[in-house]
Amino acid sequence: MQATHQTAGTAPRPRQITAAAAQQALDWLMAMQSGELSRSQHDAWQRWRQADGANEAAWQQIERVNQSFGMVPPTAVTLQALDASAQARRRNLKLLGLCATGGMAALIWQQTGGQGGWLTGHDYTSLIGQVQAATLPDGVRITLNTDSALDARYDARQRLLILQRGEVLVQAVPDAQGRPLRIQTAQGWVQAQDTRVIVRELPQACQVSVLQGSVVLQPQGNPDSERLLRAGEQSLLFHSHAQAPQPITPHAGAWADGMLVAVDMPLADFLAELSRYRRGVLRCDPAIGQWRISGSYPLVDTDRILAALPSALPVQVVARTRYWISVQPATGEPANR
């Protein structure tokens, strides 16, 4: 069927793509991936497209295929989905001694070594309920706790880890070039040397707990007023100052081993900690917030921790919806309704 006349803007009939046109199209694609094209490069690209129908066909083929790539999640997630064969996943989970069941807030261990973050564009992220470990190129090891995000910015002057959100355990190593390792938070910097340190962002301050070695705290508002923090100590770093050191909370880093450890902990605090690993709201009735709880709880299954609470304390766990759970005093009598 032939058109009796051509209207302006009608696309030319697609030509066969030649090997040469394909190769040139790929060269142009690579040039664009390396960085922005200059004005003259951009014009040259346009001229190349118009020079030959085969060139234009090759470029349109690229754009057509790219539509699929435009709709997949970030690389880290896409690769995970594509490498998923049930066998491989079961094998990996068995090695890790975990059993991930769908529908529960699973604590998933992943060794990533530098993959991009889901939905946030940060270098390293963890989802709610996820603990994510990674080793940076210089050997520094970071472990992100639930719902955290961190960016790594290394340059000639320093090695900077920017804690954007959440909590991170950093195992520092010395640098071949002698650059200091600094963890940056909203309140200032934690300078670490051969150290094992936990930094956690809280609403108005960040909590720094030193497991090994020592760190120097530098408040952003007052960089000269540094404070040294040693192993076994913790401090709150505010924008204007760093608090005097306190003894470190016992088992501060247990989450990195998948455990929530409570030593005579107020129930309200315990549930607040637990809720960090879950989606939704976990309420504690104020009347029982000061009751004490102790024990080591595996974070891989927070539903089971909640289910076990009534055997540790006279409480009941009421789930109004899947995402609204309330811990209340247990009623002595069966309800008469």
Place this chain on the structure above:
Amino acid sequence: MPIEPATPAHLVEAMYVSHHRWLLARLRNKLGNHHDAADLMQTTFLHLLTAPELDRIQEPRAYLTTVAQRLLANHLRRNAIERAYLEALALVPQASYPSAESQAITLEALIQVDRLLAGLPLQAKQAFLMAQVDGLKHAEIAERLSISIATVKRRILQAAQQCYFADLQP
């Protein structure tokens, strides 16, 4: 009596009559249950309706087996991808959870990308996705993967050649 032209529907029907019981038994053996076997058998014959050169098939049973195996492999692969994607989604904060429609679109795209990248070495997939999906520059990819920029370009080219111009490859 005029000879009827052998339309695809006729040819498939002829194959169905001759071989469907055989295929069903074979698939039941392989899949272990009747329901899945019947499902796959029907899908296989449906697929044949659009297959080229049905009248040239020399070995119908071998052909049927090959088609069934390929369909089964695609089906399992699709399920594996969907499962992995849903598991990753299960941990997404509620505010960012994609709609059902958005999930369906993403899943189809994942399956398409899986086909495009099939068979490539991991590093080629990584480098290509980081450039095309994450928009990272070659230098950034080189740093994250701890390889040279020249290697990054080689890997990306390898993947790009297959994704865009597979039929032109030697």
